[in-house]
Amino acid sequence: MKNCFFKALGIKTTDRAALLRFSRKSAVPMDRLAYYNRNNILPTGKDLQAVCNTAGITETQLMLTMGIFDDRLRALLRKNADSIYQFIENFQDAVSTEFPMPPLALKTKLGRLYQGDCLSLMQHIESDSVDLIFADPPFNLNKIYPSNIDDNLKTEQYLSWCKNWMDECIRILKPGGSFFIWNLPKWNTHLAGYLNHRLTFRHWISVDIKYTLPIKGRLYPSHYALLYYCKGEKPKAFHPDRLPMDICPHCMGDLKDYGGYKNKMNPDGVNLTDVWLDIPPVRHRKYKKRNGSNELSVRLMDRIIEMASDEGDLVFDPFGGSGTTYAVAEIKKRKWLGIEIGPVDDIIVRFENIYEDADHIERIRRNINCLITKNDLKRRIENGWWTPDSVRKKNLKKV
Ligand SMILES: C[S@@+](CC[C@H](N)C(=O)[O-])C[C@H]1O[C@@H](n2cnc3c(N)ncnc32)[C@H](O)[C@@H]1O
Incomplete structure (x- = not known):
């Protein structure tokens, strides 16, 4: 998908003069045209209109040449899958490379x-x-x-x-x-x-x-x-x-406020999230x-x-x-x-x-799969903080 954007506009990558002419005619700055081409990004809004009008192509033609498919195009491709397949089969590269087994x-x-x-x-x-x-x-x-x-x-x-x-x-x-x-x-x-x-x-x-x-x-x-x-x-x-739950390494206190939920916390530790710190x-x-x-x-x-x-x-x-x-x-x-x-x-x-x-x-x-590691547990008890055992016992007393 190299230089597909320029290809759709009929500009050769090496032809700076043609790019300059296109830029003047379409009023889309040269560096923006180069950006669309380099990153294969479809222009939007006024740039899209200007580019298509100047090149004399439709948005669909531009998207096809750039290999960008929206839902409408995908649906059309699906609908015409048989005839498209017949057409492209003639162009398929029949040679598949065979690699030797590495040592x-x-x-x-x-x-x-x-x-x-x-x-x-x-x-x-x-x-x-x-x-x-x-x-x-x-x-x-x-x-x-x-x-x-x-x-x-x-x-x-x-x-x-x-x-x-x-x-x-x-x-x-x-x-x-x-x-x-x-x-x-x-x-x-x-x-x-x-x-x-x-x-x-x-x-x-x-x-x-x-x-x-x-x-x-x-x-x-x-x-x-x-x-x-x-x-x-x-x-x-x-x-x-x-x-393990987050604990202050200095005072051994909680870094989050678990409020009345301490006794509901799993002694095996807190759930793994999709943010790993x-x-x-x-x-x-x-x-x-x-x-x-x-x-x-x-x-x-x-x-x-x-x-x-x-x-x-x-x-x-x-x-x-x-x-x-x-x-x-x-x-x-x-x-x-x-x-x-x-x-x-x-x-x-x-x-x-x-x-x-x-x-x-x-x-x-x-030091995982526990709410408080062995080392921290000892220091937390010394510093007078709650532990899974202490909140459980307190709860039992209430009953
Ligand atoms: C980011 S490092 C992987 C580091 C590895 N996860 C680790 O913990 O040490 C990528 C490695 O892939 C190797 N590599 C690059 N292309 C390769 C290829 N086509 N086949 C096999 N190895 C390749 C590189 O030489 C490099 O050592």
Whole structure:
């Protein structure tokens, strides 16, 4: 979908003079025309009228050329599906690319790691065979990866690449399986639009992590978007953790006023919401498994794998990185499949020291699924605050 807007107007991208003429004739500034073209955005209001009149085309022609479909166009396409299919069948590319199986880089008790392109591996995975897929692709931020992949694609190229690997993920996901995608909100708005036609939307989870410095003229970007979909009506596995209530780390008092509801609170903790405030960025050397950024926290993967799979299930992550998904899956007794296009040495070393991740997960698990952690409970009692036991006893006395 490159330069579709200019194509519809009959302007060659390299022909600045033609663009200038069009801009003068339509009275739509050149930079605005360039903006519509660069982002494949349909003009609206007076710009739409001016552009169509000047180019001598209708709004429908413009939308078709730009590949933008509203409900009216979609209905027309559906109504004429047979004849449209007959027409396009003649143009279909008959050659489908076959990828060779990438080489195996690591085999563990429960998993296999390959080195190569995720698309080539997925071609060899059977349809409807994976229980949980988690994908953390490069964000197209022009970062330098050890694999030297091109992280500065044109928007349309990046989205088309994402659709390719998402299509394969959807194909290999079992009915009842869950699919998570970690990305910037900017990209996930597009990916969600695509997935909404193929899977069932469960949640858009906002994970509160600051990932850049404040940008002038913009709000400070402070969350990653974690898309959560399932294949079919509902997921086969869904066991979200419960979290401890918020407590002041100094006086140990409540940070929220629970009023008369203290005795109604679940001693196993508060419900997990779709805003996650407790996921740390992996910056500390102690936890980092490879140089550079992009490594996700063990706490995040522990939560996702626990929530959306069972022991013995098969977990797949198409973008290995430092292997966080694979290590957590192994520790949590899930089978796993993985692939990384760049060097895989860090993942192999990580597995040699997997007890470090196991210890980490054990510490995380000790402090969830309770309303007040063991440590906090002791200090809260010392400071004279209520506990689930004390409110329950008080209630019993009333009876
Ligand atoms: C954002 S990182 C993933 C980090 C990982 N979640 C972790 O916690 O360490 C994305 C990774 O995908 C890899 N990658 C990019 N394109 C790929 C492809 N086509 N197939 C397999 N891996 C790819 C990159 O080399 C990079 O290591």
